[in-house]
Amino acid sequence: MTHVIIAGAAGDDEYMAKLLGIYNIDKIHAFEPFPDSFAKLQKNCRGETRIQLVEAACWINDNKVRLYLGASPLSHSLCPEKNNVDENNYITVQGVNLSEYIRECGQIFHIKMNIEGAEYDVLDHLFSTGMINNVHSLTVQFHNTKLVGFTKLRHNILSAKLEQWQKEGHLWDKL
Numbered sequence: 001m002t003h004v005i006i007a008g009a010a011g012d013d014e015y016m017a018k019l020l021g022i023y024n025i026d027k028i029h030a031f032e033p034f035p036d037s038f039a040k041l042q043k044n045c046r047g048e049t050r051i052q053l054v055e056a057a058c059w060i061n062d063n064k065v066r067l068y069l070g071a072s073p074l075s076h077s078l079c080p081e082k083n084n085v086d087e088n089n090y091i092t093v094q095g096v097n098l099s100e101y102i103r104e105c106g107q108i109f110h111i112k113m114n115i116e117g118a119e120y121d122v123l124d125h126l127f128s129t130g131m132i133n134n135v136h137s138l139t140v141q142f143h144n145t146k147l148v149g150f151t152k153l154r155h156n157i158l159s160a161k162l163e164q165w166q167k168e169g170h171l172w173d174k175l
Helices: 013-022 035-044 098-105 119-129 152-167
Strands: 003-007 027-031 051-054 057-059 064-070 085-097 108-113 135-140 171-174
Touching: 003 013, 003 098, 013 027, 013 035, 035 051, 057 064, 057 098, 057 119, 085 098, 098 119, 108 119, 119 135, 119 152, 152 171
Parallel strands: 003 027, 003 108, 027 051, 057 085, 108 135, 135 171
Antiparallel strands: 064 085
């Protein structure tokens, strides 16, 4: 079975339709934690049985987490240190341990990850649990320039892990 995970799916309904039209994909798992964006996805994806919508944030555990709000739903983040969110303005949403989710799915053809700063913690967790090896390809948008106090060293370490992972036969690219 060919699975694709869309982490941070707000506004990605057109992208999902394109994926379903181009590739032989059995299931898209689309994660969106913000209730208004999730409702929009439900409306736009109605009737498409190959898309499974998950009203949750991709994270490193299954606990409730704070989603810090920005001016647009596309900027909301689990990271209070992101420079375009208000650390005093948040809602509580469900987190999903992406490593465990992947373990339950088995092999993942592709992950598109745009999770507004949380990509560092989530990808580190995928590497530490070994679940990154259940993923064939990955596209990620890095938000390191928007994280106050973030070190270039952490970005470089993760980039090196991704480069090594690619040498082992996987594919990755930046959004």
